[in-house]
Amino acid sequence: xxxxxxxxxxxxxxxxxxxxxxxxxxxxxxxxxxxxxxxxxxxxxxxxxxxxxxxxxxxxxxxxxxxxxxxxxxxxxxxxxxxxxxxxxxxxxxxxxxxxxxxxxxxxxxxxxxxxxxxxxxxxxxxxxxxxxxxxxxxxxxxxxxxxxxxxxxxxxxxxxxxxxxxxxxxxxxxxxxxxxxxxxxxxxxxxxxxxxxxxxxxxxxxxxxxxxxxxxxxxxxxxxxxxxxxxxxxxxxxxxxxxxxxxxxxxxxxxxxxxxxxxxxxxxxxxxxxxxxxxxxxxxxxxxxxxxxxxxxxxxxxxxxxxxxxxxxxxxxxxxxxxxxxxxxxxxxxxxxxxxxxxxxxxxxxxxxxxxxxxxxxxxxxxxxxx
Numbered sequence: 001x002x003x004x005x006x007x008x009x010x011x012x013x014x015x016x017x018x019x020x021x022x023x024x025x026x027x028x029x030x031x032x033x034x035x036x037x038x039x040x041x042x043x044x045x046x047x048x049x050x051x052x053x054x055x056x057x058x059x060x061x062x063x064x065x066x067x068x069x070x071x072x073x074x075x076x077x078x079x080x081x082x083x084x085x086x087x088x089x090x091x092x093x094x095x096x097x098x099x100x101x102x103x104x105x106x107x108x109x110x111x112x113x114x115x116x117x118x119x120x121x122x123x124x125x126x127x128x129x130x131x132x133x134x135x136x137x138x139x140x141x142x143x144x145x146x147x148x149x150x151x152x153x154x155x156x157x158x159x160x161x162x163x164x165x166x167x168x169x170x171x172x173x174x175x176x177x178x179x180x181x182x183x184x185x186x187x188x189x190x191x192x193x194x195x196x197x198x199x200x201x202x203x204x205x206x207x208x209x210x211x212x213x214x215x216x217x218x219x220x221x222x223x224x225x226x227x228x229x230x231x232x233x234x235x236x237x238x239x240x241x242x243x244x245x246x247x248x249x250x251x252x253x254x255x256x257x258x259x260x261x262x263x264x265x266x267x268x269x270x271x272x273x274x275x276x277x278x279x280x281x282x283x284x285x286x287x288x289x290x291x292x293x294x295x296x297x298x299x300x301x302x303x304x305x306x307x308x309x310x311x312x313x314x315x316x317x318x319x320x321x322x323x324x325x326x327x328x329x330x331x332x333x334x335x336x337x338x339x340x341x342x343x344x345x346x347x348x349x350x351x352x353x354x355x356x357x358x359x360x361x362x363x364x365x366x367x368x369x370x371x372x
Contacts, residue, residue, distance in 0.1 A: 002020060002021060002077075002078050003121065003124070004020055004075055004076065004078045004080075004117070004121070005020045005021070005023060005025060005078070007120070008020065008025045008027070009025055009026065009027060010027070010028075011027035011028055013117075015113075016082045016083075016084070016085055016103065016105065017036075017037045017041075017049075017082070017083050017084040017085075018080055018081060018082055018083070019049065019052050019080070019081040019083070020078050020079070020080055020081075021078055021079050022052055022079070024047075024048055024049070024052075037083075037084045038068065038084050038101055038102055039101075040066055040067070040068060040084075040102075041066075041068060041083065041084045044064075044065075044066040044068075045066075049070070049081070049083045049084070050064070051064050051070045051081065051083050052081050052083075054070075054072075056072065058072045058073060058074065059071075059072070059073055060107075061087035061088060061089050061090075061107065063087070063089060063090055067090070068083070068084055068085070068086075068090075068102065069083075069085050069086055069087030069089065069090045069102070069105070070082060070083040070084070070085070070087075071083075071085075071087065071105075071107075071110060073110065073114065075114055075117055075118065075121075076118070076121060082105070082110065084102070084103075085102055085103050085104070085105040086102035086103065086104045086105065087105055087106070087107075088106050088107065090102070091104060142191070143191045143195070146184070146187050146188050146191050147188060149184045149187075150184035150185060150187070150188050153177070153180045153181045153184045154181060154184075156177065157171070157177060157178075157181050160174060160177065161174075164181065166178045166181045166182050166222065167222050182222075182223050182225075185223050186223055186224070189223075189255070189256060189259050192252075192253065192256055193256055193259075193260065193325075193328050196253060196256070196328055196331060196332060197324060197328055200331050200335075202253070203251065203253045203331055203332045203334075203335035203336075204251055204253075204335045205251065205252065205253070206251060206252050208249045208250055208251055209249070209250070209252070210247045210248070210249055211247060211248060211250060211254070211255070212245075212246075212247050213244055213246065213247070213248055213278065213285060213287070213365070214240075214243050214244050214245070214278060216255055216258070217240060217258055217276050217278060217287070218240060220255070220258055220259055220262055220276075221238040221239065221240060221262065221276055224238060224259075224262050224263060224266060225237070225238060236266070236269055236272075236273060236274070237273045237274070238262060238266065238273065238274045238275075238276065239273060239274075239275060239276070240275075240276045240277070240278065241275055241276070241277045241278070242277050242278040242279055242280070243278060243280075244278050244280040244285055246280070246285065248285070248365050250336060251335065251336065253332045253335065254332065254336060256328065256329070256332050257329050257332050257333055257336075257338075257340070257363065258276070258287060258289065260325045260326065260328055260329035260332075261289040261326075261329055261340070261361045262274065262276060262289055263325060264289075264325045264326060264329075264361070265289045265290070265291040265293070265359075265361070266291075267319060268291065268293035268294060268314060268317065268319065268359075269291040269292065269293055270292060270293050270294070270317075270351050270354070270356060271292040271347075271349075271351070271356065272291070272292050273291075274289065274290070274291045275288075275289070275290045275291070276288070276289055277289075277290065281364075283367035284364050284365060284366060284367055285364070285365045286362055286363070286364050286365075287362060287363055287364075287365070288360050288361070288362040289360070289361045289362070290358065290359065290360045290361075291358075291359055292347060292356055292357070292358055292359070293314075293356070293357070293359050294311060294313035294314045294316065294317055294354050294355065294356070294357070294359075295311075295313050295344055295346055295354075295355040295356065295357035296311045296313070296314075296342060296344035296357065296359060297311065297312060297313075297344075300312065301341075301342050301344070304323070304326055304342070305326050305327055305329075305330040305340065306323075306327060307323065307324065307327045308322060308323045308324065308327075309323045309327075310323040313354050313355055316352075316353070316354050317352075317354060326340070326361075333363055337366065338363050338364065338365065338366070339363065340361055340362070340363045341361070341362055341363065342359065342360065342361050342362075343359070343360045343362075344357040344358070344359045344360075345357055345358050
């Protein structure tokens with residue numbers, strides 16, 4: 001549910017009968033009264049207005065087959081339908097019995113109403129951002145200490161193993177230290193994601209630096225391997241396909257894109273393994289993360305990248321989640337002038353009544369960001 005829907009549904013604002021993003025807004029009985037939906041709408045359409053399915057031009061008055069005005073408009077990213085009213089066109093007609101009792105409305109009133117709502121939303125956003133900054137301050141010291149733990153564990157590993165690679169043969173002699181190195185690395189990444197959640201501009205912090213795409217992805221598959229083992233759906237592993245020897249110039253936050261995508265794939269993998277695929281399409285490079293998991297319906301391929309949103313079938317799985325990982329990955333991708341895409345193809349199988357699909361999340365690193 002969008003913020004706009006939540007505001008209207010609270011009953012705090014006096015408004016016309018509206019639908020937001022195809023959802024009819026209802027208010028609690030003890031709230032301020034909204035304009036009453038006229039009887040003709042109930043008699044003609046029932047509980048849900050048929051005009052929500054119309055595809056007329058947005059921003060102008062339309063008159064339905066039953067002689068009632070309705071408007072479609074946008075507020076922010078939300079599609080808003082105002083219905084069950086008497087617009088200017090209808091007011092100019094001869095008085096019809098059908099239009100009696102309808103609340104008169106004009107384009108000017110709608111414009112004023114929209115401006116007021118936009119000011120309210122802007123005020124809420126500013127307050128939210130200010131609050132986020134306040135919440136971010138206490139995380140400074142924990143983040144610093146986490147980095148210190150990571151650096152100390154790596155230094156200790158180098159002393160004992162001769163390298164900081166937890167997958168080196170000598171690391172198997174000390175499984176506790178091996179786990180500590182991986183856990184500290186993952187904890188550091190989680191703090192970085194949290195920082196960007198509270199302050200999206202942090203995705204562009206620092207100067208760009210050169211990083212090996214293949215090396216970064218290979219390292220992440222090793223770091224995230226313990227998570228895959230803990231899923232309880234053995235055997236589940238993460239492995240790579242393809243290779244590239246090129247580097248990319250990116251912000252420090254870039255590594256969090258594949259980190260979030262691989263973490264998400266492991267979390268929702270219901271069958272088989274997770275694949276991380278690198279396709280060098282010179283001059284561009286495509287990175288894909290694939291798994292078999294809950295089907296993502298066509299109308300959800302954009303929705304799941306919104307904050308606190310998950311797909312219908314993902315919600316059916318007994319897996320905790322707040323719908324944040326993909327939102328953060330897309331935020332960081334946008335900071336790098338990239339976009340994460342998704343494809344979901346049904347496998348024809350179900351697991352526990354949940355429709356399964358081969359899901360692929362992928363992004364393309366543009367030529368301008370690559371070292372040729």
